[in-house]
Amino acid sequence: xxxxxxxxxxxxxxxxxxxxxxxxxxxxxxxxxxxxxxxxxxxxxxxxxxxxxxxxxxxxxxxxxxxxxxxxxxxxxxxxxxxxxxxxxxxxxxxxxxxxxxxxxxxxxxxxxx
Amino acid sequence: xxxxxxxxxxxxxxxxxxxxxxxxxxxxxxxxxxxxxxxxxxxxxxxxxxxxxxxxxxxxxxxxxxxxxxxxxxxxxxxxxxxxxxxxxxxxxxxxxxxxxxxxxxxxxxxxx
Numbered sequence: 295x296x297x298x299x300x301x302x303x304x305x306x307x308x309x310x311x312x313x314x315x316x317x318x319x320x321x322x323x324x325x326x327x328x329x330x331x332x333x334x335x336x337x338x339x340x341x342x343x344x345x346x347x348x349x350x351x352x353x354x355x356x357x358x359x360x361x362x363x364x365x366x367x368x369x370x371x372x373x374x375x376x377x378x379x380x381x382x383x384x385x386x387x388x389x390x391x392x393x394x395x396x397x398x399x400x401x402x403x404x405x406x407x408x
Numbered sequence: 409x410x411x412x413x414x415x416x417x418x419x420x421x422x423x424x425x426x427x428x429x430x431x432x433x434x435x436x437x438x439x440x441x442x443x444x445x446x447x448x449x450x451x452x453x454x455x456x457x458x459x460x461x462x463x464x465x466x467x468x469x470x471x472x473x474x475x476x477x478x479x480x481x482x483x484x485x486x487x488x489x490x491x492x493x494x495x496x497x498x499x500x501x502x503x504x505x506x507x508x509x510x511x512x513x514x515x516x517x518x519x520x521x
Contacts, residue, residue, distance in 0.1 A: 327507050336497050336511030350508045384451050388507045397507045399451030
């Protein structure tokens with residue numbers, strides 16, 4: 295177990311709806327990164343939050359947004375869901391202020407858009 | 409755009425043999441590389457990493473080789489075991505601790521008994 299927990303584990307939504315996914319980072323970690331993993335593909339970087347601020351964003355539209363809370367847990371919000379948003383959403387927590395640390399991934403949330 | 413990619417999508421290996429998984433990258437600014445293992449229904453699990461100022465790093469039963477001249481990365485697994493069956497990804501980063509990773513598509517390793 296990595297200490298990174300994501301909820302829910304599975305979710306089914308209808309096209310056009312909005313969804314919120316949650317991630318609790320590992321104790322002591324101040325950075326959360328979110329990734330989208332389509333079936334049979336590698337994870338794609340969505341964005342990263344460091345000390346409650348967005349700290350870099352991948353090639354995803356603005357309807358993908360996020361938050362990080364004072365306890366460093368994080369949310370990923372997706373508005374106006376599209377069928378192509380169906381994927382495994384992963385969060386990874388890390389401690390970017392220290393050298394030689396690694397990121398730990400959660401189990402992911404499987405989102406299906408119908 | 410620049411990306412990290414793996415040479416082969418699948419690899420079948422006999423239990424006890426050594427496995428070699430390859431990865432090509434094209435971003436010359438990449439400074440840090442990581443290999444991850446992902447089992448079905450789980451998130452990626454860190455295996456080993458290497459910085460661009462190194463060409464080899466060893467862990468327990470695993471070795472990563474980095475050839476910056478041809479932008480090639482490989483993961484060697486010694487004495488492959490059934491528990492090594494998984495999808496393996498290489499990922500690259502601009503610098504350690506940044507963790508805005510670019511992943512390849514993955515290689516599925518199947519270990520034959």
